[in-house]
Each structure stands twice: as C-alpha cells, then as structure tokens.
Amino acid sequence: MVASTVRKAYVPRRSPWWWTKNPRYFLFQVRELSGAFVVAYAFLVLWQLWALRGGQDAYDAFLQVWYSRPIVVLNVVILAFAVLHSVTWFSLTAKVPLIRVRGRPPPGAVVIGANVVVWIVLSFLVVKVLYGGF
Amino acid sequence: MAGARIDRLTPMVWGIFSLGGFVIAFLLPVFIVMNSLAYPFHLVPFESVGYTGALSWLRGGASAGVLGTSLGGLGGWLSKLFLVVVIGGALFHGLHRLKYVLYDAGLHRAKKILDPIVYGIAGAGTVAAVFLAFSFP
Numbered sequence: 001m002v003a004s005t006v007r008k009a010y011v012p013r014r015s016p017w018w019w020t021k022n023p024r025y026f027l028f029q030v031r032e033l034s035g036a037f038v039v040a041y042a043f044l045v046l047w048q049l050w051a052l053r054g055g056q057d058a059y060d061a062f063l064q065v066w067y068s069r070p071i072v073v074l075n076v077v078i079l080a081f082a083v084l085h086s087v088t089w090f091s092l093t094a095k096v097p098l099i100r101v102r103g104r105p106p107p108g109a110v111v112i113g114a115n116v117v118v119w120i121v122l123s124f125l126v127v128k129v130l131y132g133g134f
Numbered sequence: 135m136a137g138a139r140i141d142r143l144t145p146m147v148w149g150i151f152s153l154g155g156f157v158i159a160f161l162l163p164v165f166i167v168m169n170s171l172a173y174p175f176h177l178v179p180f181e182s183v184g185y186t187g188a189l190s191w192l193r194g195g196a197s198a199g200v201l202g203t204s205l206g207g208l209g210g211w212l213s214k215l216f217l218v219v220v221i222g223g224a225l226f227h228g229l230h231r232l233k234y235v236l237y238d239a240g241l242h243r244a245k246k247i248l249d250p251i252v253y254g255i256a257g258a259g260t261v262a263a264v265f266l267a268f269s270f271p
Binding site for chain 2: 034038042053059075076115118119122123131
C-alpha cells in the first residue's frame with residue numbers, strides 16, 4: 001500500500017518586476033525583448049514589399065508613412081535593439097567553444113574581436129556591393 | 135527501446151534560432167540603416183529610395199555598377215536572397231526568443247498550443263518573404 005502523505009508543495013513567488021532588481025537581470029530581459037523588435041522589423045519589411053508590389057501610388061503612400069517621424073523614431077529604437085542583439089550575440093559566441101586551438105578554446109576577447117571584424121566587413125560589403133555605396 | 139521517442143524537433147529549432155541569431159547579428163543593423171534611416175538622415179538622395187529606386191535595388195540595379203556587366207545579373211538575386219535570409223532569420227530567431235519570454239510569463243503550460251503558433255508565424259512569414267521578393271521580375 002502506498003502511504004498517502006500530505007505535502008505542501010513549495011510554490012516560489014516571483015514579483016513581475018524581478019528583472020528590475022538587478023542590472024544583470026535587466027540586461028537579460030531587455031536582450032530577450034530585442035526579439036520582439038526584430039520580429040516587428042521583419043513584418044515592416046514584408047509590408048514594404050507588399051506596398052512596392054502595389055505599384056507607384058501604393059508605394060508613394062507607403063513612403064509617406066515610412067518616413068514620418070514616429071516610424072523613423074521606431075526604426076531608430078529597432079536599430080538600437082538590433083545592435084544590442086549583435087553585441088550580446090558576439091559575447092555569447094565567446095562562451096561556446098566551437099573551435100579549439102591546441103586543445104583549448106581561444107580567449108573570449110579574440111572570439112568577440114573576430115566577430116566584430118566580420119560584422120564590420122559584412123556591413124561594409126552590404127553597403128558597397130548591395131547598395132552600390134553612398 | 136521501442137517506446138523511447140527521440141526529440142528531433144527541439145535541437146532543430148534551437149539550430150535555426152542560432153543560425154538566425156548570426157544572420158541578424160551581422161546583417162540586420164546595416165539593413166535597418168540602409169532601408170529605413172539612410173534617407174531621413176540625408177545619407178542618400180530620394181531617387182534611390184523612391185518607387186523607381188526601390189524597384190531598381192530589388193532588381194540589382196544598385197549593385198550592377200560594383201559587380202560589373204558579367205556579374206550584373208547576379209545583383210537581383212542577391213537583393214532578393216538577402217531579403218529572404220534577413221526576414222526569415224529575424225522571424226525564426228526573434229519568435230523563438232519571444233516564446234521563451236512567454237514561457238517565463240507563465241505560458242509554459244500552453245507549450246502544445248504556443249509552439250505551433252510561434253513557428254507557424256515564422257514559417258508563414260518566411261514563405262511570404264520568398265513569394266513577395268521573387269514575385270518582382
């Protein structure tokens with residue numbers, strides 16, 4: 001026979017504002033939130049493509065909104081979150097020993113530095129090759 | 135063991151999350167600058183972002199000058215592929231992250247419903263990006 005026990009389960013209580021208590025938690029939550037902004041931008045671009053497909057008038061109307069102040073401000077905010085994602089992602093890759101040099105993972109600073117170099121080179125290539133420069 | 139089910143899906147979505155993380159870490163900031171902020175901050179003239187300019191960009195017009203005549207035709211594919219990769223990467227990466235934010239907010243009990251919704255939106259958005267981008271001649 002299985003003895004029935006009365007047990008009082010421990011239910012941890014957590015304030016909805018737990019992430020404001022510590023700068024590390026705050027950065028974590030803000031970083032996770034960058035996902036929302038990144039997704040929002042993907043949908044904005046889909047909307048842009050849809051408008052472009054609609055022809056000259058539809059795209060002109062779209063650009064009126066696209067370059068209005070609130071949307072430009074929104075895009076600056078999205079850019080800030082995108083850069084936060086890049087920086088935190090690069091420091092994250094330093095924690096994952098994907099490659100080993102003489103049996104040891106390379107120092108974090110080297111991995112982050114290499115990522116930043118690739119980031120700069122790719123950004124430059126996008127501007128230069130895809131957009132034909134300024 | 136006949137009864138053991140191997141979870142192949144979870145590693146796969148984490149893999150796509152990671153791939154998307156790299157794609158948008160490297161490519162999204164420069165794309166936002168060029169696509170949304172270059173004109174308001176007076177980096178490019180209106181001609182390059184207006185209807186004709188945007189169409190020309192999508193067809194590889196902007197890159198033709200750099201790639202030369204022999205590779206000029208590649209430009210259109212490059213722009214469209216770029217859009218699909220950035221949109222798809224952003225959707226799969228961002229929505230995966232949001233899913234865990236929602237789990238943290240107490241929705242982990244709704245995993246069975248939440249997972250198909252989240253990856254369904256990401257998949258549908260990526261398919262939409264393919265169709266929209268490649269619908270331009």
